Amino acid sequence: MEPVRVTSSQSKKIAVLGAGANGASIGADLTRAGLDVVLIDQWPAHVEAMRAHGARIEMPDETLTVPVRAHHLCDVCTFREPFDIVLLVTKAYDTRWSCQLIEPYLKADGLVAGVQNGMTADTIAEVVGPRRTIGCVIEISSMMFDPGVVQRHSPPPRSWFAVGAVAPEAKGREGEVADLLRRVGTVEIVDDIRAAKWMKLVSNATTLVTTAILGMPMIEAARVPGMRELMLRSGQEALDAGALQGHPVLPIFGLTESDVRQTNRLVEVLLDTLLAGFVLPHTKTTVLQDWMKGRHSEVDDLNGLVVAAHARHGGAAPVNAAVVELARRIERGDLAPGPQNIDLLRSLAGG
Numbered sequence: 001m002e003p004v005r006v007t008s009s010q011s012k013k014i015a016v017l018g019a020g021a022n023g024a025s026i027g028a029d030l031t032r033a034g035l036d037v038v039l040i041d042q043w044p045a046h047v048e049a050m051r052a053h054g055a056r057i058e059m060p061d062e063t064l065t066v067p068v069r070a071h072h073l074c075d076v077c078t079f080r081e082p083f084d085i086v087l088l089v090t091k092a093y094d095t096r097w098s099c100q101l102i103e104p105y106l107k108a109d110g111l112v113a114g115v116q117n118g119m120t121a122d123t124i125a126e127v128v129g130p131r132r133t134i135g136c137v138i139e140i141s142s143m144m145f146d147p148g149v150v151q152r153h154s155p156p157p158r159s160w161f162a163v164g165a166v167a168p169e170a171k172g173r174e175g176e177v178a179d180l181l182r183r184v185g186t187v188e189i190v191d192d193i194r195a196a197k198w199m200k201l202v203s204n205a206t207t208l209v210t211t212a213i214l215g216m217p218m219i220e221a222a223r224v225p226g227m228r229e230l231m232l233r234s235g236q237e238a239l240d241a242g243a244l245q246g247h248p249v250l251p252i253f254g255l256t257e258s259d260v261r262q263t264n265r266l267v268e269v270l271l272d273t274l275l276a277g278f279v280l281p282h283t284k285t286t287v288l289q290d291w292m293k294g295r296h297s298e299v300d301d302l303n304g305l306v307v308a309a310h311a312r313h314g315g316a317a318p319v320n321a322a323v324v325e326l327a328r329r330i331e332r333g334d335l336a337p338g339p340q341n342i343d344l345l346r347s348l349a350g351g
């Protein structure tokens with residue numbers, strides 16, 4: 001009989017904190033890989049559904065039902081053994097308090113990886129320390145409306161991650177997180193995770209809140225006359241903001257250096273790569289899902305950062321400012337997402 005090969009990941013205690021659309025799917029893949037993983041979420045009905053029936057992951061060609069170990073937030077205080085690795089898969093706006101919640105349950109040499117959109121890595125580092133922080137770019141496209149059920153539109157061959165240390169003290173440990181995420185999709189280890197995350201933010205500024213304002217799936221919204229041009233302007237402002245902050249242009253989504261350097265249409269390349277490779281015609285963004293569930297969105301952590309970066313350098317980002325303004329009106333209940341908003345968006349954005 002072959003001896004059992006115990007890999008380092010197999011002996012690690014792992015938590016997925018925030019087991020929503022992406023977290024439940026990641027937790028299911030890690031569970032299927034035989035790893036010691038628990039999923040923690042604050043939606044009671046969702047946790048109960050996963051406990052009763054497993055996590056149901058509906059993908060285009062396959063549906064999995066995975067018997068995950070799901071916990072409510074209030075169970076955290078019952079945990080006895082600290083975690084080696086916490087994958088934080090909450091929304092960006094839940095980063096700080098989620099880290100504060102889990103920090104007492106993290107090993108002294110444990111790691112927290114922010115598997116999120118937005119520039120969350122430094123917030124994580126402020127709470128758990130830079131030597132225990134790994135930043136991450138995530139590209140899995142998924143939706144969740146019913147407890148226990150994820151609609152994962154990008155199965156593992158179409159899911160992509162980049163991981164990197166935020167500080168020299170954590171360099172060399174990226175592989176520990178990459179080894180987990182390789183069970184979920186393709187993973188690249190990068191030197192400059194802040195720059196990689198800003199490149200993702202360029203894609204997010206192009207697509208997420210912009211299309212959600214029209215209340216439509218992304219691909220449909222991008223076909224509304226005038227919308228694609230507006231989305232590209234939004235992304236370009238984000239790309240320019242990255243340059244103002246000194247972030248180099250880096251390939252993401254599996255693109256190569258030459259794909260991103262030998263083009264003056266970088267934002268368009270990112271948009272077309274996302275729409276062709278990672279999403280389905282009916283994919284609604286994570287932002288639109290938030291609004292459909294009556295929650296606020298990550299707009300401050302995405303478009304808001306673009307506006308702030310330009311302002312710090314004495315400039316403006318009119319499209320992103322318009323996006324933030326309309327998102328606020330929607331979140332206050334003064335405006336409903338819908339295709340009619342294109343005119344308002346264009347006029348506020350100046351054109």
Ligand SMILES: NC(=O)C1=CN([C@@H]2O[C@H](COP(=O)(O)OP(=O)(O)OC[C@H]3O[C@@H](n4cnc5c(N)ncnc54)[C@H](OP(=O)(O)O)[C@@H]3O)[C@@H](O)[C@H]2O)C=CC1
Pocket residue numbers: 017018019020021022023040041042043073089090091092094097098101115116117118138139140141142143144285286298
């Ligand atoms: N969905 C997608 O297609 C993509 C999403 N992303 C990014 O991935 C991240 C996660 O997004 P997504 O999975 O869509 O988000 P979801 O809202 O579906 O999932 C997040 C879950 O975390 C829960 N939560 C919040 N705080 C805590 C906490 N402290 N402890 C435990 N659970 C908590 C939320 O509960 P509650 O519902 O009560 O708030 C929710 O169930 C975001 O940054 C998003 O932008 C990136 C690429 C694609």
Ligand SMILES: CC(C)(CO)C(=O)C(=O)O
Pocket residue numbers: 117138139140141142203204207208218274278279283284285286287
């Ligand atoms: C997949 C998509 C566009 C949908 O929510 C997304 O959230 C992202 O690319 O970050």
